[in-house]
Amino acid sequence: xxxxxxxxxxLTALNAELLKALAAGSTAQIDSLKQTRDTQLAVGSLLQxxxxxxxxxxxxxxxxxxxxxxxxxRNTKTIKDLEVELEIVDxxxxxxxxxxxxxxxxxxxxxxxxxARLVVYLSNGQGQLLPFLGTAETTRVGxxxxxxxxxxxxxxxxxxxxxxxxxxxxxxxxxxxxxPAATQLKSGDRITLEVRLNRQTxxxxxxxxxxxxxxxxEPPMTDDDWMVSGQVRNAVTGEAIAGVRVNAIDNNRRFDxxxxxxxxxxxxTFSILYAFEATQADxxxxxxxxxVTVVNEKGTQLYSSQPELRQNASREEKFxxxxxxxxxxxxxxxxNMPLEGSVIWFETxxxxxxxxxxxxxxxxxxxxxxxxxxxxxxNRDSQIALRGYAxxxxxxxxxxxxxxxxxxxxxxxxxxxSGISANLLTVTAHGISxxxxxxxxxxxxxxxxxx
Numbered sequence: 001x002x003x004x005x006x007x008x009x010x011l012t013a014l015n016a017e018l019l020k021a022l023a024a025g026s027t028a029q030i031d032s033l034k035q036t037r038d039t040q041l042a043v044g045s046l047l048q049x050x051x052x053x054x055x056x057x058x059x060x061x062x063x064x065x066x067x068x069x070x071x072x073x074r075n076t077k078t079i080k081d082l083e084v085e086l087e088i089v090d091x092x093x094x095x096x097x098x099x100x101x102x103x104x105x106x107x108x109x110x111x112x113x114x115x116a117r118l119v120v121y122l123s124n125g126q127g128q129l130l131p132f133l134g135t136a137e138t139t140r141v142g143x144x145x146x147x148x149x150x151x152x153x154x155x156x157x158x159x160x161x162x163x164x165x166x167x168x169x170x171x172x173x174x175x176x177x178x179x180p181a182a183t184q185l186k187s188g189d190r191i192t193l194e195v196r197l198n199r200q201t202x203x204x205x206x207x208x209x210x211x212x213x214x215x216x217x218e219p220p221m222t223d224d225d226w227m228v229s230g231q232v233r234n235a236v237t238g239e240a241i242a243g244v245r246v247n248a249i250d251n252n253r254r255f256d257x258x259x260x261x262x263x264x265x266x267x268x269t270f271s272i273l274y275a276f277e278a279t280q281a282d283x284x285x286x287x288x289x290x291x292v293t294v295v296n297e298k299g300t301q302l303y304s305s306q307p308e309l310r311q312n313a314s315r316e317e318k319f320x321x322x323x324x325x326x327x328x329x330x331x332x333x334x335x336n337m338p339l340e341g342s343v344i345w346f347e348t349x350x351x352x353x354x355x356x357x358x359x360x361x362x363x364x365x366x367x368x369x370x371x372x373x374x375x376x377x378x379n380r381d382s383q384i385a386l387r388g389y390a391x392x393x394x395x396x397x398x399x400x401x402x403x404x405x406x407x408x409x410x411x412x413x414x415x416x417x418s419g420i421s422a423n424l425l426t427v428t429a430h431g432i433s434x435x436x437x438x439x440x441x442x443x444x445x446x447x448x449x450x451x
Contacts, residue, residue: 037082038351040075041409047072048422055423072422079413080111099150101189106142107168109199111417114142116362117171119261122146122164127178130156130164131273132225135261137171140355140362152275153187166193171245173263176202226287227316229271232264232294232303235324240268244302245295246321248272250288251309259288287313294321342368344411346443348393349403351410365411368447369418375449376420384424385448386412389433391441397431405429411445 051068058065096102103122107115121135129135132155136144148156156164163182169175177195185191196205228248232241241264248259260274278285290313294303303323310317344364345354353361372384388408390400408427416422433442 034351037079038406038409040079040082041406041413044072044075044079044413044422045405045409045427047075048425052423076413076416076422080113080417094145094147096147099187101148101153101185101187101191102145103148103166103183103185103189103191103193104143104145105193105195107138107144107195107197108142109197110205112196113417114138114140115197115199116140116142118176119169119171119263120144120146121167121169122183123167123178124160124164125162125182127165127167127175129167130159131260132156132275133164134274148185150187151277153185155275156185166195168195168197169263170202171263173243173265177204225273225315226259226276227271227273228260228290228292228319229316230269230292230319230321232268232270232321232323235322240264240266241323242266242268246270246272247293247295248274249291249293249306250276251291251306252289257288259290287315289313290317292319292321294323342371342447342449344368344445344447345439346407346445348391348441348443349395351403351406365414368411369415369420372415372420372447372449373418376424379450382424382450383426384415384420384450385446386415386425386427387446387448388427388429389435389442389444389446390431391434391443392432393441394432394443401429401431404431407443407445411447 047068051065051072054062054065054068093104094102107118107120109115116138118138119135120138122130122133124130132152133148134146134152136146138144163184165182166179167175168177177197179193179195183191183193197203198205228246230246232244232246233239234241244264245261246264247261250257250259259276260272262270262272264270276288278287290310291304291306291308293301293305295301303321305319305321344361346352346361347354353365355361376382386408388404388406390404390407392400394400394403405427408429412422412425412427415425433444436442
């Protein structure tokens with residue numbers, strides 16, 4: 001179904017094949033992978049306990065202890081491989097008609113784990129963003145998709161007949177990758193391109209190169225383009241706000257449509273070119289019902305002009321955005337919980353951490369890893385307890401107890417992947433809990449460091 005570029009930028013053959021088959025992934029396949037992963041997590045817990053028991057009895061240098069640690073390492077690798085497969089089969093590609101094209105893929109790290117919240121776009125031979133092609137932000141599994149309509153493909157063929165280059169930047173606007181080979185896109189294409197980056201340095205692993213767009217800026221506006229521009233400032237100080245993401249959005253009755261995005265410059269300015277097919281109303285063309293939002297690097301919305309919607313917007317619109325005071329969204333109420341980074345919250349009936357604004361699982365896990373690593377610098381041999389909990393919505397008592405153990409094992413696997421020693425981690429399941437009355441569903445894993 002998909003064609004995969006055969007160069008050093010592409011993912012391993014296994015992951016490419018898995019990505020090709022994602023459309024055929026069934027619920028039964030996903031459940032089977034999860035069951036296998038959960039079994040390996042349980043085996044890992046037994047292996048860890050056995051390794052600790054043997055080490056206390058024989059000492060760390062004994063052959064039986066080394067064998068147990070070797071089995072534990074193989075188990076950990078198996079769990080990592082299963083997590084990668086689960087990431088891929090969980091992808092849901094957008095539906096596109098037979099005349100459109102779809103460019104999709106994953107951005108992954110050195111361990112083939114998805115890298116979230118990077119901006120993927122297409123540039124010309126001079127490294128300039130082509131706004132009418134749109135951009136995509138990678139999901140938590142590193143997946144991106146750029147669907148291209150027949151109208152956009154026609155414009156692309158005229159603008160860049162030699163092809164375009166897959167490029168990546170951070171949400172702050174720093175350009176970190178450009179694929180060395182151009183890609184030709186035409187009607188009906190289904191193309192998969194994968195990129196591997198070093199997670200810490202954001203540098204390419206298998207070819208490609210960081211690139212800085214030329215000082216000439218973006219291509220000039222054409223007769224077919226629509227544009228949103230403006231500046232973002234602090235409402236109190238008047239200072240320009242750089243490095244935030246501005247989204248241009250068409251307000252629709254059922255689903256709002258994102259028209260494009262841009263990262264503000266050092267002067268707080270932004271310019272978004274987008275393609276829009278004006279609808280007809282009483283014989284006259286009608287523009288989008290336009291508003292803009294501003295989002296910071298953590299994904300928190302700082303501003304929205306939706307209350308002052310610009311209905312039937314013109315081809316060029318300008319926004320002067322002042323952030324501060326009444327423009328700032330209400331801070332979400334946080335429950336009375338321990339220090340951030342010591343509790344990871346989960347979806348109901350699931351081993352998937354919550355990703356909503358109040359309980360951002362990925363961010364909380366990052367904080368937890370940083371907190372543990374800092375602690376271990378001065379407490380090298382201290383034990384770290386992972387305590388799993390569930391809620392009444394997770395099932396009967398036995399089922400909830402089992403799920404609370406699986407949640408703790410998932411966090412254990414993530415900590416192992418970050419380099420924290422298995423010998424320092426202990427897992428216990430506590431089942432149904434109502435410890436935090438401010439949180440309706442106490443589905444969590446507590447990471448407890450010794451005092």
